[in-house]
Amino acid sequence: MVELLCNLIAQKSISGHEHGAVELLASWAHTRKLFVDLWSNSDSELTNQFGPLTPHISLDGRPTIVIGLRGRGSGKNLMFNGHSDVVGVSDSSRWSCDPWSGVRRDGAVIGRGACDCKGPIVSALWALKSLSATFPDGLAGDVLLEVVPGEEDCVGLGTMTSVARGYRADGCIVLEPTRNRPRRASRSGIRFEVATIGEAVHGTVKWLGVDAIQLMRKVLDSLEEIERDRTDDPMDGLFDDYPILRPITVDKVESRSSQGTLCERCVAIGYLELLPGDKMEAAKARFQDELLKRCHGKGVAKNRVVIQFGEQYLGHCTPSSDPFCEVARRSAAASGVRIDGDLGAFNSGCEAGVRWSLHSTPTVVWGPGDLANAHAIDESIAIEEMAACAEIFARTAIEWSGREVET
């Protein structure tokens, strides 16, 4: 388990460069005689089927793979969904080890992608391995794992490649770090870009110009206020485990200016994370309206702030009464992962929205590791938790897909 995870981490599969990791998975699965389907889609194939896509890195050379056990067609199909890409490392000198080698230390594996989501993928592979040993002819239903590209640069795009290929599921487990607790909902989200427009003049006569960086300061303050104040429609407390109901995260601020000159254009780019019940167009209109109003209140003229939207993705919300949630809850409990009350929500966007919105596929987000560790310095995963998860996943598959009943 550890060896496979370290090898996967060593495949530096930053979005757009997923092929090495996917080929490694293919050869691992071939050796174990599992079903393997490996292919790539073009962007136009997806556009023809799904309509215009949000901005993303071209799909050229970014394969999708489906691995698993074909069933006998008499049970429910289960699909695990993981993403092969990882985020980059901005400063590897701040890590305690090489982020791209996979280091075992104190019962954990450290490396980029360890918990998001190569560790969870390894748990699913281990479940498949043990199922194929116990049920060499498969279960009643399919138990498959789709590993898709591009979750980190365009959420949902990769799962569309698998839907376009014709894969359907009666239940879906999206592999993300949830500390082995199944989560029945996930966030929608929108990528935004806010530009402030200044007037460049020499810094010594700054009173004659307008500084786009100073305007941006007011934009950032306003975003913080919007994040703090927007607490309406909390969806029956589904996201109550988290202190911020709708996080707004700026991940990039760029300015265009010459040395010693007032900045003429500054841009902030980030994500507005929503609840699965929020309507996209209404959320955009509200964001735009609130931001302009608050900036105006700080003395920024409306024509000095330009807002645009890019990538967007849908969340999901499987009803707590769905049989798939019940199976998940029982399987987790059998391994000592007790859940009192509601399964609750995953505090992020993920691939769950695609199958949920297209086919109402009952979906839970589930896997070892902690989201607090994802994208972080010294990203890690506990080996014991990964092994426990593999057992839970195998049990879930047996209970959901069913053994073949002899008649």
Ligand SMILES: [Zn+2]
């Ligand atoms: Zn992830």
